[in-house]
Each structure stands twice: as C-alpha cells, then as structure tokens.
Amino acid sequence: MRAVLLISVLATAVACTPPVPESGVGFQDYNSYLRNREAQATAPVTPTPLFPPAANASPGFSTDSAAAAIDRAEGVGTAPLPAAPAPVASGGFEDDRPRGDAPAGIRVESGEVNPRPGTVSDEQDFEAVSARETIESDRARIERNRAQYTVIQPGALPVRPGDTGPNIVAYALATNNALGVALYPRSRLRTGNPQAACARYGSPDLAQEAFLAAGGPDRDRKGLDPDGDGFACSWDPSPFRTALQ
Numbered sequence: 001m002r003a004v005l006l007i008s009v010l011a012t013a014v015a016c017t018p019p020v021p022e023s024g025v026g027f028q029d030y031n032s033y034l035r036n037r038e039a040q041a042t043a044p045v046t047p048t049p050l051f052p053p054a055a056n057a058s059p060g061f062s063t064d065s066a067a068a069a070i071d072r073a074e075g076v077g078t079a080p081l082p083a084a085p086a087p088v089a090s091g092g093f094e095d096d097r098p099r100g101d102a103p104a105g106i107r108v109e110s111g112e113v114n115p116r117p118g119t120v121s122d123e124q125d126f127e128a129v130s131a132r133e134t135i136e137s138d139r140a141r142i143e144r145n146r147a148q149y150t151v152i153q154p155g156a157l158p159v160r161p162g163d164t165g166p167n168i169v170a171y172a173l174a175t176n177n178a179l180g181v182a183l184y185p186r187s188r189l190r191t192g193n194p195q196a197a198c199a200r201y202g203s204p205d206l207a208q209e210a211f212l213a214a215g216g217p218d219r220d221r222k223g224l225d226p227d228g229d230g231f232a233c234s235w236d237p238s239p240f241r242t243a244l245q
Helices: 002-017 029-043 063-074 126-132 136-145 168-174 196-197 202-211 238-244
Strands: none
Touching: 168 202, 168 238
C-alpha cells in the first residue's frame, strides 16, 4: 500500500513539472543562443544619460545647463551668471577711447595711423590725400616748417678764461705751411738732442704748447723745432685745419 502511494505522488509531481527544452543553455537550443549573443555584440551601444533632459530643454549642448546639472547633483546652489558686457562700436573700440595714456577726447590729426584694427593710414593713397589736400595747403605746410627752422652760424673760437698758455688750435689755423718747410732760422751750433727734448712731454700737443710758451715759433729755446717749420716734435696742424673746412 505504501509503495502504491509513493508511485502516485511521483506521478503527480512529474505531471506538474514544465517540459524541459532540448538544450539547457539559456533554456533554448544552442544555435539560437549563438545568434542572440552575436546580435548583442554587434548592436550599437546607446549611453545612458547621467542627467535626463528637462521636458522643455532645447536641443544641443549648453555649458550653462551642464554646470547647473552638476550643481544640482552636488547640492550646490547655482550662482548668478555675470552680466554680459555692453556692446561697443564697430571695430572693437569705443568712440571716445584714448590712445595709450592720452587724455580722453584727443583729436586724431591727418596723417596719424588709424588706431582701429584692420585699417591703415591712407597717406600713401593718392586719391584719398588729393581729396583733402591741395597744392596750396602743401605750400603752406612747407612755409610753416621753414619758419620753425633755426640756423646756427659758426662763430669765433671761444677764448679760454685765465692765463692757461698758448692756444695751439688758434696757432694751427693761423698757419698754412706744410710740415718740414723751414720758415724760421735755427742755430746750427746747438748740440742738444731733439728726440731727448721731445721725450720730456707726454704728447705732441704738450710739446707744442711748451714750444710756443718759450718764444716759438721765432725762437726755439728748448730745442723742440730743429727744422724751423714752427711745429715742435711731431705735432701736426693738419687735423685742426681740416676740421675748419
């Protein structure tokens, strides 16, 4: 009797169990499973938006909307955006904008480079210049420039104050003979050495000053002008004469 009851229970359980498919992979056959997996691998992936757009949001990306969404997600209050700058005149500059540190309202004269970007001076444009200038205006401008000229005429050489000795510049300009041309008699009895006498002075200019201070060029008490040309040692008046020309 117990065996008959056990068999009845097993038969009832088998009748209530749903039918098992032929393959156990995904509760379907293996070929269908492969086709589904390949379709899922090749299908385009649509990213899920982090913040769903509002019902009345306009299409396209907006940095302001993104920043507001991030603030809402972080629980931060949205700060008011700065006001947009007021539009300026065409060209990028206000009409009364001064150039550099110049005072406001400075007048732009003719011939001045236009400060606005994208434009250049029209001083090289013959048609533009001829439209505002005439031969008479050019002549008047030239006359104004000439009236401002200051011509300095050369004057006499300045006189050094005090008794500072002979002026070798004035002496050079007062002579016209070349080096080595004897103009003044010299005694042949002098036995001194001119080279040793010239070596006492640091420069030919100093030797010439000493020569003139001692009675030169007529006399040569120091033995600095043995050839009698009026020039001591190797002093040359040519640079001073050339500077005057």
